[in-house]
Amino acid sequence: MVETGACVECLRRSWLLAALGPYVERVATGEVGLRSPELLRLSNEELVEATAPKVAEQLLARIAALSEERLNEELLLADCWACCCHGDLYPVALRDAPDAPWALIGRGSPSLLDGLQPYGAVTIVGARRATSYGREIARELGRELARAGLVVVSGMAFGIDGCAHRGALDGGRTIAVLGCGPDVAYPSSHRALWRQICDSGLVLSELPPGATPWKWTFPARNRIMAALAGMTIVVEAATRSGSLITMDLAADLGRDLGAVPGPVTSRASAGPNALLASGAQVVRDAQDVLDAMLGPGNRRIEQQRTPALGTDLQAVLAAIEAGESTCDAVAIVTGLSASSTAAALAKLELLGYLTCSTLGTYSRTLVPSTGKASL
Amino acid sequence: MPKILFLRVTRESKPPSVPTVLATARTFTLDGISARPVRVEVDVHRGLPNFTIVGLPDAAVREARERVRAALVNCGFEFPLRRIVVNLAPASLRKAGPGMDLAIAAALLSASEQLQWEGLANAALVGELALDGSTRPVHGALAMAEVARESGAETIVLPAENGPEAALVEGIDVVPVEALGQLLGLADGDWSSPRPEPLPLLPSVSPGAPDLADLRGQPHLRHALEVAAAGGHSLMMVGPPGAGKSLAASRLPSILPPLAPSEALEVARIASACGRLGTGLPGGRPFRAPHHTISAAGLVGGGQAIRAGEVTHAHRGVLFLDELCEFRRDALEALRAPLESGEVAIARVGGQRSLPCRFMLVAAANPCPCGRGEADPDCSCSPYEVQRYQGKLSGALADRIDVLAAVRQPSAADIGGPPGESSAAVRERVCAARERQEHRLGAGRCNAEMTPAEARGCALSEGAALLLADLYARQRLSGRAHDRALRLAQTLTDLAGLSEIGDEQMAQALQMRRRDRG
Numbered sequence: 001m002v003e004t005g006a007c008v009e010c011l012r013r014s015w016l017l018a019a020l021g022p023y024v025e026r027v028a029t030g031e032v033g034l035r036s037p038e039l040l041r042l043s044n045e046e047l048v049e050a051t052a053p054k055v056a057e058q059l060l061a062r063i064a065a066l067s068e069e070r071l072n073e074e075l076l077l078a079d080c081w082a083c084c085c086h087g088d089l090y091p092v093a094l095r096d097a098p099d100a101p102w103a104l105i106g107r108g109s110p111s112l113l114d115g116l117q118p119y120g121a122v123t124i125v126g127a128r129r130a131t132s133y134g135r136e137i138a139r140e141l142g143r144e145l146a147r148a149g150l151v152v153v154s155g156m157a158f159g160i161d162g163c164a165h166r167g168a169l170d171g172g173r174t175i176a177v178l179g180c181g182p183d184v185a186y187p188s189s190h191r192a193l194w195r196q197i198c199d200s201g202l203v204l205s206e207l208p209p210g211a212t213p214w215k216w217t218f219p220a221r222n223r224i225m226a227a228l229a230g231m232t233i234v235v236e237a238a239t240r241s242g243s244l245i246t247m248d249l250a251a252d253l254g255r256d257l258g259a260v261p262g263p264v265t266s267r268a269s270a271g272p273n274a275l276l277a278s279g280a281q282v283v284r285d286a287q288d289v290l291d292a293m294l295g296p297g298n299r300r301i302e303q304q305r306t307p308a309l310g311t312d313l314q315a316v317l318a319a320i321e322a323g324e325s326t327c328d329a330v331a332i333v334t335g336l337s338a339s340s341t342a343a344a345l346a347k348l349e350l351l352g353y354l355t356c357s358t359l360g361t362y363s364r365t366l367v368p369s370t371g372k373a374s375l
Numbered sequence: 376m377p378k379i380l381f382l383r384v385t386r387e388s389k390p391p392s393v394p395t396v397l398a399t400a401r402t403f404t405l406d407g408i409s410a411r412p413v414r415v416e417v418d419v420h421r422g423l424p425n426f427t428i429v430g431l432p433d434a435a436v437r438e439a440r441e442r443v444r445a446a447l448v449n450c451g452f453e454f455p456l457r458r459i460v461v462n463l464a465p466a467s468l469r470k471a472g473p474g475m476d477l478a479i480a481a482a483l484l485s486a487s488e489q490l491q492w493e494g495l496a497n498a499a500l501v502g503e504l505a506l507d508g509s510t511r512p513v514h515g516a517l518a519m520a521e522v523a524r525e526s527g528a529e530t531i532v533l534p535a536e537n538g539p540e541a542a543l544v545e546g547i548d549v550v551p552v553e554a555l556g557q558l559l560g561l562a563d564g565d566w567s568s569p570r571p572e573p574l575p576l577l578p579s580v581s582p583g584a585p586d587l588a589d590l591r592g593q594p595h596l597r598h599a600l601e602v603a604a605a606g607g608h609s610l611m612m613v614g615p616p617g618a619g620k621s622l623a624a625s626r627l628p629s630i631l632p633p634l635a636p637s638e639a640l641e642v643a644r645i646a647s648a649c650g651r652l653g654t655g656l657p658g659g660r661p662f663r664a665p666h667h668t669i670s671a672a673g674l675v676g677g678g679q680a681i682r683a684g685e686v687t688h689a690h691r692g693v694l695f696l697d698e699l700c701e702f703r704r705d706a707l708e709a710l711r712a713p714l715e716s717g718e719v720a721i722a723r724v725g726g727q728r729s730l731p732c733r734f735m736l737v738a739a740a741n742p743c744p745c746g747r748g749e750a751d752p753d754c755s756c757s758p759y760e761v762q763r764y765q766g767k768l769s770g771a772l773a774d775r776i777d778v779l780a781a782v783r784q785p786s787a788a789d790i791g792g793p794p795g796e797s798s799a800a801v802r803e804r805v806c807a808a809r810e811r812q813e814h815r816l817g818a819g820r821c822n823a824e825m826t827p828a829e830a831r832g833c834a835l836s837e838g839a840a841l842l843l844a845d846l847y848a849r850q851r852l853s854g855r856a857h858d859r860a861l862r863l864a865q866t867l868t869d870l871a872g873l874s875e876i877g878d879e880q881m882a883q884a885l886q887m888r889r890r891d892r893g
Contacts, residue, residue, distance in 0.1 A: 129762070326614075326783040327595035327886070338598035339867075343879050346886035350845055358765055358890045359613045359742050360781035 002089060002110045008068040010084030010103035011208075015071065016044060016063045018181075018211040023052035028216040036216035037223040037249065041099040071208075078183040078209030080107045093118040097227040097253060101206035104224075107182040108202035112151060112173055118230035119293055121151040121175070123250070125225065125243040126160025126235035131268050132357055134236035135163045137260050140366040141233065142167025142174070144286030148301055150293075151175055153229050155221065156190055156197070160235045160243075165193060165201075174201040177225045179217035181209045219245055226250035231293050233258035233283050237271030244271050247280075256292055258283040285366050312336060316344040317353055317364075325361040398486035401499040401528060402478035403519040404463075404470045407681040407721070407728045408648035410519040412499075412526050414464045415475065417482040422458030428479075430463030433471045433680065442473070442504045443480045450508035450556045455487040471680045474513035477502035477532065480555055492562030498530040498550075499523040501537070508555040512536035515648040517640075520544040532561070538571035540647055543640065543656070574643070577655035579633030580798070584659070587626045587798040592789020596623055599780035599887060601801055604630045605808040606866030607821035609714075609736035609775060611699070611889065613768070614782025616746045620739035621664075623782075624695040627737060628660040629798035631693070632806045635819070638691050641731065645690055649683060661692030663734075667701040671709040675719050676730050686713050686732035699738040700767045707772045710736075714775045738776065740768055777823060777859055779889040808869040822866045830858040833865045838878030846885055860884050 017024075017040075027050065028036045039047065044063075048056045075082055083089040084103040091113055094100040106113070122145050126134060142152050142164035152168035154161040156176040168174035174197060180186045182203040185194035197203055206224065207217065222245055226232055232250035234257075237243040247257055257280040262269020276282060281292045290299045309317065315334045324330050331341040345362060348354045354362045398417045403410040413430075426440045447454045461479055463470050478500040484490035492498075501519050503511040513519075516537035521544050523531045530548040533541055538551035549570055550561065560566025590597055596612070600623055603610040612620040634642060639656045646652040665674065665685045676684030686694060696702060713719045717733040742748040743756045744764050756764070812821050816829065835843070843864075847857055864876045864884035871880060 131761075326781040328593050328781075328783050328785075331594045332592065332789070338594035339879075339883055341595065342598070342886040343882035346842075346882040346884075350842065350849070350885070356886075356890055358768060359748075360779045360890065361742075361748075 002114045003087075004081040004083055004089060004106075004110050005087060006082040006084035006103045007086050008066075008071065010086065011068070011071045011082060012063050012066055013044060013102040014082075014105060014206060014208045015066060016048070016059070017206065018208050019059060019063065020048065020051055021212065021214045021217075023055075024216050025214045027051045028219075030219075036220040037099045039216075040101075040220055040223075074209060075105070078107070078181070080105050080182055080209050081110055082106070083110070083113065089113050091116045091228060093121070093229070094224070094227050097223070099223055100227065101224060104204050104206060105182050105208055106202055106204050108198045109200075110202070112175055112202040116151065116228075118228075118255070120149075121153050121229040122289060122293065123153040123225045123229040123232040123246070124160065124164035124235060125154065125222075125232060125237075125246045126164075127237045127241055127243060127268060127271075128158040128160075129238075129268070130159035130163070130236050131266070132363070133262065133266075134160055134260075134268060136355060136363065137366060138163035138235045139167035141235070141260075141283070141286055141289070143171040144301055144366075145289060146170070146172030146174060148286060148290055148299060150289075151229075153177060153225055155179075155218075155225060156186075156194065156203075158187060158190070162190060162193060164235075165197060169196055169200060175228070176201065176203045177221045177228070178203060178205045178213075179207075179221040180213035181205060181207050181211040183209045184212065186213050218242060222246040223249045226255060227253055229255065231256035231258055231281075231289060233260065233289065234272050234275060235260045236262065236268045238267055239270045239274065241271055244275075247275060256281060258289060258292060260284075312340060312344045313348055316341060317348055320348075320354060320362055320364055325363060327360075327362075330362075398482040398495075400478040400482040400485070400495055401523070401526075402475045402501055403499065403515075403522060404468065404475065405472055405515040405518070405648060406468070407676070407730055408515070408518065408645050408683050408687065409728075410515055410522040411468060412522060413468070413470060413475065413478075415478045415482045416462040416464060417479070417486040418460045418462070419455050419457050419483070419486045424456040424458065426459045426461075428461045428463065430461075430466045431469045432463060433469065435473045436463070436470045436475060439473065439476045439479055439504075442476050442506060443483065445506040446476070446480060446504040446508040446555050447483070449506060450554065452484060452489050452555075453487070455483075459483065459486075469680065472513065473503040473511075474501050474515075474519075476504040477510060477534075477552075477555070480504060481558055484558070490558060490562055492558070494530060494562070497528060498532055499526075499528040501531065501533040502552070503534070504555060510534035510552055510554065514650040516541050517543060517644050517647040517652070520547060520549065521644075523547055532558070535571075539574045540643070540652060542571045542573040543643070574652075575655045576636065576639060577658040579658040579660075580629060581659070584629060585622075585625050587630055587796065587801055588794040590619060590623055590626060590795050591792050592785045593619060593623075593782065596780050596782055597795060597801075599778055600627055601630065601805060602863070602866055602870065602887065603627070603735070603737070603778050604801075605805045605822075605870050606777075606812070606862065607735055607823040608777035608863060608866065609738075609823070610778045610780065611738045611740065611768075611773070611776045612780050612782050613740050613742055615748055615784055616741060618782045618784045620782055621695075621697055624664070624693070624697070624737045624739060625662060626798065627693050627695075627735070628662045630801045630805055631660050631735075632802065632809050633658055634660060634691060638819075642691050645683060645687055645731070649688070651688075661689050661734075662695065663689040663692065664695040664697060667696070667698045668703075669706060670703070671706040674706045675709045675713055675721075675732075677721055679723075681721055681723065681728050681730075683730050684719065684732075686710065686719060686734060687730045689734035690731050692734055694734045694736055696736070696738045699740040699772070700764055710772060711775060714772075736772075736775065738772070773889065774855075776889045777863060778887050780887070804870060807872070808866065811869045811872075812866075822862050822869065825858075825862050825865070827854070827858050830861040830865070833861055834875035835861075835881075836875050836877045839864065839876045839881035842878055842881045842885065856888070860888050863888055 138160045146168035152174045154164045182205045185191040226249035259272035259275040259280040319330045319333045400415045517540045520541035524547040535551040719730045743761045747754040867880040
């Protein structure tokens with residue numbers, strides 16, 4: 001069992017941030033100098049003075065009155081634990097960041113943080129409004145990178161974040177960094193995902209249990225996500241997107257940046273395409289990420305032994321790769337009957353070569369995954 | 376005699392010792408699509424001339440006063456200038472429609488001793504009266520004749536136009552009349568009419584009807600239609616506008632097996648109650664395609680006087696919902712229970728009514744609000760809009776959809792190509808597959824109606840079981856989705872004429888099944 005625990009000063013800082021929620025909301029405008037990560041560099045007194053001068057004394061007195069027992073009890077009640085920058089569990093990656101959180105409140109397995117090096121984790125970010133292409137790539141990257149032994153860090157938001165977590169849960173370890181208390185499932189429709197991550201991964205936050213999210217807490221948690229991992233990958237993002245803030249923060253820390261290329265006509269891929277143009281690492285699959293982080297060829301994605309495909313399956317797969325997406329079109333291109341095409345598509349889907357949307361259209365997956373050789 | 380004196384005399388007179396109800400007659404009112412027996416009681420006694428109808432009549436029944444009065448006078452009868460009270464029993468049942476005119480007139484004639492007809496007690500009378508005394512057809516004569524027989528009437532007298540449909544009911548004398556005056560001849564026994572010829576069963580496919588051959592170059596869509604028809608599975612088609620979704624749906628009735636005589640009678644009963652019955656019993660299956668602005672009550676039925684909804688009109692046929700995502704949410708929600716149970720239950724103050732609605736659901740939708748689909752570079756929808764739109768597809772009703780077919784725009788070569796297989800050829804295979812199902816499940820049942828226990832009892836080959844288990848483990852299928860795949864695979868097996876589900880059929884079923892969200 002890993003030793004958890006934080007010193008009382010660091011814990012009080014977390015509770016102070018939660019108490020300052022509405023005050024910081026008013027001050028943090030997103031302009032240079034007034035961004036929440038920049039505000040969070042300030043000491044307790046400076047921060048309170050800058051955001052809530054009228055109630056500064058009361059607030060500080062109230063926070064100072066919080067006893068260590070009381071704070072630990074609140075953590076225990078919420079089934080959470082904490083670590084702080086003075087403890088061993090605190091990730092090395094965060095220590096060198098100037099605006100690093102004092103304490104981290106976690107829910108789930110603390111062992112994920114134990115000995116976590118920057119190059120043992122990768123952050124996947126992207127738009128909430130993602131296309132099916134983006135979601136598929138995020139899921140695949142999450143799964144393959146987690147299988148390769150990396151910890152996949154993301155923000156549990158809709159779209160790309162959620163897909164990256166789901167993929168990673170399928171393959172290995174994942175950390176969700178939240179902009180609210182770690183015991184608060186936000187967004188609430190991701191409650192099931194949150195529970196899964198609590199059970200088999202880790203949910204982290206710098207805010208205490210029960211803290212509600214504010215606009216400013218999201219850029220603030222983005223700085224933790226950017227700092228935790230050696231590389232940050234954006235899958236899909238429009239030109240003005242919160243995901244690009246994370247990329248900026250990661251660049252400031254000197255972390256590697258990766259971007260998944262998309263069609264130049266797609267608005268959802270405008271962000272990553274622009275980053276690629278300015279020199280970000282091209283991410284086509286998990287192997288690209290491993291090569292960039294660990295040096296080319298240092299770790300290989302194990303290619304699953306793919307079973308030999310029959311001629312029908314090969315023809316159908318080729319038709320999909322050539323851009324057809326419906327069963328009708330595939331049947332016409334390959335010249336197979338409708339029933340054999342349907343059977344072939346189902347088998348290819350089971351083998352992991354294809355995915356089928358809720359609309360019944362097929363697309364090629366990123367990497368061929370496992371399949372039964374009996375097919 | 377001065378009026379005031381007349382009144383005083385009435386007041387002073389003793390209550391009569393004889394019953395005041397002087398005449399009764401049997402008739403029916405239409406409640407939804409079923410007929411309910413009504414007894415018309417007419418009381419004619421001294422008093423200020425007046426004509427009242429009581430017993431929860433609607434406006435059309437109340438207006439019978441004027442029609443009956445004019446018809447009586449114009450047929451040469453005398454309209455009694457007395458206090459006339461017509462009671463429609465049971466008094467708690469709402470009476471609707473003009474079909475009670477004939478019975479009211481007959482009872483009134485009998486009460487005023489202008490008609491002496493001993494058979495009146497054993498006869499049921501139905502019909503609307505014109506002012507000149509001729510009869511006009513009513514809705515629901517078929518159901519009325521059936522209820523008349525069940526309630527023990529020997530004869531049903533009804534307008535000549537309704538004769539053929541009433542003649543479908545055996546065990547009751549059907550007497551079509553053209554005018555009120557013919558009742559006299561009927562009473563005296565010096566006039567009778569031959570039993571009308573019952574309605575003929577129309578052929579299931581009329582020449583020139585839409586044929587599946589029109590669907591060109593879409594092998595998968597054709598296959599999906601065939602499978603859906605063979606197993607009675609509900610079908611959803613998703614594709615861009617103009618890809619042939621509506622065309623395909625309208626061809627579906629032509630490949631369904633023809634109606635069995637008992638089913639044709641059910642369909643005819645509904646059509647008759649709604650006044651849609653033409654010159655013959657429908658042999659082909661109904662096809663209903665309501666517009667997407669339809670209300671929940673319009674779809675499943677409702678209203679104070681209960682009216683059958685589109686689902687009931689589509690009984691034993693096809694209900695096609697084009698632009699599924701544009702339908703009102705409450706309307707789609709209202710469809711769920713009827714789809715499951717095969718009948719619509721409508722609760723009203725007077726009790727619960729149920730209307731039959733065993734239909735095949737066919738839905739069509741565009742892939743995104745603009746219709747082009749995400750893959751099309753011209754698609755102007757934002758990913759969020761697309762997500763919301765597709766959320767509608769996977770929510771609400773989608774749970775009840777078995778087969779999903781992605782439809783693509785046919786190419787110019789496809790459209791110019793040779794016509795597809797004709798409906799007749801496909802229908803032959805569908806009928807053969809249905810026969811196997813009836814042999815296994817019992818008459819009138821199809822694979823889509825298999826209970827979970829029956830679905831899990833299907834014979835599976837080893838390969839098919841392996842495929843299903845593989846998918847089940849991989850995609851965390853729900854039990855419902857698991858059974859749905861089995862039902863589909865069984866239909867494919869029936870179409871192929873095999874005795875157990877092979878892995879080829881299972882793979883096809885897994886491809887055709889509706890996908891869950893995610």
